[in-house]
Amino acid sequence: MSEYTILLQQNPQPDAVPAFCQSGFLFNDSNHLRQQDDGGFHLLMALNQSTLQADARCAFFIRSNEVVSPGAAPFGSVEFSETLPEPILNEFLDTLIKVARTANVTSLRLVNYPTCYAPEQACRLTTHLLKQGFYLRETTPNFFLSITDHPFGGTLAPAERRRLRKCREAGFQFTHWKTPDLQEVVVFLQETRQQKGYPLTIQPARLLNLFQNFPDQFSVFTVTDGARLIALTVAVRVRHDILYNFLPTSHSDYNTFSPMVMLTDGLVTYCRQQKIRLLDLGVSLDDNRQPKPSLIRFKRNLGAQESPKLVFEKQL
DSSP: OEEEEEEEEEEEGGSSOOBBOOOOOOGGGGHHTTTSSSGOOOEEEEEEEETEEEEEEEEEEEOEEEEEOSSSSSSOOEEEEOOOOHHHHHHHOOOOHHHHHTTOEEEEEEEEOGGSSSHHHHHHHHHHHHHTTTEEEEEEEEEEEOOOOOOGGGGSOOHHHHHHHHHHTTTTTTEEEESOOOHHHHHHHHHHHHTTTTSSSSSHHHHHHHHHHHHHHHHEEEETTTTTEEEEEEEEETTTTEEEEOOOEEGGTTTTTHHHHHHHHHHHHHHHHTOEEEEEEEEOOOSSBBBBBBHHHHHHTTEEEEEEEEEEEEEE
């Protein structure tokens, strides 16, 4: 077994952070961590002494009464390679708990990536966390599409297939907006969310900042009716092989067409072209974080599969 060192850093500069052993998740990258929650984070790593790379990592933020991972992202938690030895994972979690205890907080909370992102690691992590005295605070179904060579239309429910055909017959166009007018994007997001009675879940300034700092990971895709913008989404390249459909929205004037079906069809084609294996459609919750049946039904009609997204907590 290779020897490992458990390394803890506080607010490290990117060039001081050992490389992760594989293509990792954007939200655990030091550049992303530095703009989460005002950037005050701790980074725990299991450093492989043979490769001098981190085979496990967890970034966490200390707040008034809790230690949390992530600070401001869809997930954080413990990311590690498939080959990480069990004793090292155990030692890593022991150290994480010990460090959290020294912060004089009452709890440690880890928001896991959706299980479909890395099934083997997610299952191993769940087993270890439960053994370490964590409890399952929250289980939320996450919806995703596996990208295959099969046509997207074949996975659709008949009603959604009709809507896709209706959009095509109306001449609507799907586009990857490579140089988006970000102010127009924000205005469209705000107006269409307001039409449906939903707030925008991210502050406009923060969204603009993410586009500025991560231009290769944040993209805008649209559906237009002639010159009119009728639907768009902000999508995030979470990893080279995963695209997260982050902020989808459409104009209420076009509800009978359901242009979100065409938007999803275009995203699937884009994923296929970019060798992306998984399109994450996210959770389906209302403003009170309760399941939203209409949204769940729509995603199932798109042919989406379900994968749990787990939140663990340990009282300290």
